[in-house]
Amino acid sequence: MTLALELALIAFVVVTAVFAALLRDVLGSIAVFAAYSLGLAIIWVLLQAPDVALTEAAVGAGVMTFLFLLTIAKTTRPDTEKPLKQVDLKAFVVVAAVALLMLTTVPAMPEVGDPDAPPVSAEHPTGEQTPYSYYIENTYVQAGIENAVAGVLVVYRGFDTFGEAVVVFAAAVGVMVVLKREVLK
Amino acid sequence: MIEEFIARHYHVAFIVVLAIGLYMLIESGNLVKKVIGLNIFQMSVFLFFTTAAYVEGGGPALVGPESVPGEHSNPLPHVLILTAIVVGVSLTSLALALVVRVYREYGTLDEDRLEEVMAGEP
Amino acid sequence: MTDSSGFDDRSENDSSTHRGQLEADGGEAGAPIDTEEARRRPYVESQVVMATVRLISPFVLTYGVFVTLHGADSPGGGFQGGVIMAATVVMLAFSFGIQPTREWVDDSALLGLVAGGVALFAVAILTPMAFDGAALELVVLESTTTVAVKWWVEMVEVAIGMMVAGVVVGLFFVISSGVFGTDEADREGDR
Numbered sequence: 001m002t003l004a005l006e007l008a009l010i011a012f013v014v015v016t017a018v019f020a021a022l023l024r025d026v027l028g029s030i031a032v033f034a035a036y037s038l039g040l041a042i043i044w045v046l047l048q049a050p051d052v053a054l055t056e057a058a059v060g061a062g063v064m065t066f067l068f069l070l071t072i073a074k075t076t077r078p079d080t081e082k083p084l085k086q087v088d089l090k091a092f093v094v095v096a097a098v099a100l101l102m103l104t105t106v107p108a109m110p111e112v113g114d115p116d117a118p119p120v121s122a123e124h125p126t127g128e129q130t131p132y133s134y135y136i137e138n139t140y141v142q143a144g145i146e147n148a149v150a151g152v153l154v155v156y157r158g159f160d161t162f163g164e165a166v167v168v169f170a171a172a173v174g175v176m177v178v179l180k181r182e183v184l185k
Numbered sequence: 186m187i188e189e190f191i192a193r194h195y196h197v198a199f200i201v202v203l204a205i206g207l208y209m210l211i212e213s214g215n216l217v218k219k220v221i222g223l224n225i226f227q228m229s230v231f232l233f234f235t236t237a238a239y240v241e242g243g244g245p246a247l248v249g250p251e252s253v254p255g256e257h258s259n260p261l262p263h264v265l266i267l268t269a270i271v272v273g274v275s276l277t278s279l280a281l282a283l284v285v286r287v288y289r290e291y292g293t294l295d296e297d298r299l300e301e302v303m304a305g306e307p
Numbered sequence: 308m309t310d311s312s313g314f315d316d317r318s319e320n321d322s323s324t325h326r327g328q329l330e331a332d333g334g335e336a337g338a339p340i341d342t343e344e345a346r347r348r349p350y351v352e353s354q355v356v357m358a359t360v361r362l363i364s365p366f367v368l369t370y371g372v373f374v375t376l377h378g379a380d381s382p383g384g385g386f387q388g389g390v391i392m393a394a395t396v397v398m399l400a401f402s403f404g405i406q407p408t409r410e411w412v413d414d415s416a417l418l419g420l421v422a423g424g425v426a427l428f429a430v431a432i433l434t435p436m437a438f439d440g441a442a443l444e445l446v447v448l449e450s451t452t453t454v455a456v457k458w459w460v461e462m463v464e465v466a467i468g469m470m471v472a473g474v475v476v477g478l479f480f481v482i483s484s485g486v487f488g489t490d491e492a493d494r495e496g497d498r
Contacts, residue, residue, distance in 0.1 A: 021205050047238070048239060050245050055267045062394040063479070068221065070483050075284065098207060102200045111193055120237075121254070140250050146248060148247065153264045155446065155460060169421070274475065
């Protein structure tokens with residue numbers, strides 16, 4: 001049952017991605033891209049990542065769509081007669097080669113949800129404790145925080161988070177430089 | 186063979202969607218569609234990370250004093266991805282600002298016409 | 308150039324309806340936007356969208372604040388809450404017109420949000436150093452101050468939320484003002 005739901009969601013995500021690529025109308029592409037983001041957000045709920053799902057739903061389906069719409073409202077939207085593009089053969093061959101190469105690595109990956117997979121096992125092969133196990137056992141004990149994601153974000157990886165905030169801030173400055181404009185009116 | 190791929194369906198989905206994003210980046214002449222392709226590509230990598238964090242039968246990474254590994258998904262990839270999403274939207278807006286600026290300078294967003302216009306300038 | 312005074316006149320005469328400058332298919336050749344006529348063209352209003360946004364936006368904003376403040380105990384945190392709060396403003400801008408929303412949102416409040424977030428983050432970085440810890444080593448604060456680590460984490464989450472909300476709304480306004488702006492800098496690159 002769950003597998004059927006997962007496969008249906010994957011099919012939805014792949015189909016929306018294909019349409020985003022093939023639709024000639026940029027507005028259509030943007031709308032389909034929002035649906036793609038929403039599909040991924042639901043997949044992340046199934047993968048027990050509520051924090052990521054929350055962010056994705058707000059950003060991918062919300063803010064990002066608005067930014068794209070704003071951009072085409074400000075620039076141009078090409079005239080379209082046929083709704084769908086022809087598949088470009090050269091690009092398709094290159095991309096298919098890349099995808100086939102990557103698909104050959106799939107059987108070597110751990111199965112989805114395998115408890116012995118390296119990212120979610122309690123010990124390294126050498127017998128040392130993994131970061132995963134450390135975070136799960138200690139976040140509440142050391143910091144009194146139930147949401148381990150927030151705990152790792154602030155307590156254990158605070159510098160990382162600070163760096164991310166700097167990147168966000170730098171992007172804002174970059175946009176102002178590119179558009180020669182300040183927020184102030 | 187087929188079972189192996191079914192058991193790793195999220196990995197297959199990651200590769201397929203990544204390929205579609207790459208296709209948009211290569212093929213699309215419109216700059217806005219290139220940025221959309223970049224985002225599709227980027228989100229497929231997010232899918233790969235969250236899949237690695239998932240453990241069968243485990244709940245979300247909400248822990249208590251007696252939590253043991255195996256009952257929760259790994260919080261570390263979640264942290265990396267949720268910050269990456271927010272950084273992604275900032276960088277997307279920077280890319281879109283560049284797109285707007287390119288349109289204002291050259292009056293087109295089509296890659297080929299852009300090359301013509303730029304070649305025509307001294 | 309009577310643009311800015313034109314805006315003021317219109318908003319005085321016509322305060323019952325909100326108007327913006329977003330045209331769905333505007334800017335075909337860049338020309339129509341530049342004319343006074345086009346600038347005055349009303350934003351295509353939808354009663355359904357406006358009523359819905361008016362109804363749900365307080366709840367969405369509250370949810371964003373909730374998510375930010377409860378990051379330590381339930382899924383959520385500064386990044387998520389900040390984006391949800393910013394989405395509220397973006398939603399308002401798209402339903403009631405971008406220019407009125409820009410005028411409604413105080414720019415110094417926006418800058419204050421970002422600066423306040425940075426300041427709070429700086430407090431979180433420096434306070435542990437005052438108590439013989441490393442920078443950002445919040446765990447040492449539990450024994451030296453009577454405040455549990457959890458509340459310091461919440462403070463950092465609030466700082467991140469303020470920063471993210473301010474930056475996302477700011478980015479949105481900056482990108483939107485490129486074409487709809489009314490000053491000289493806006494026109495110098497146009498052909």
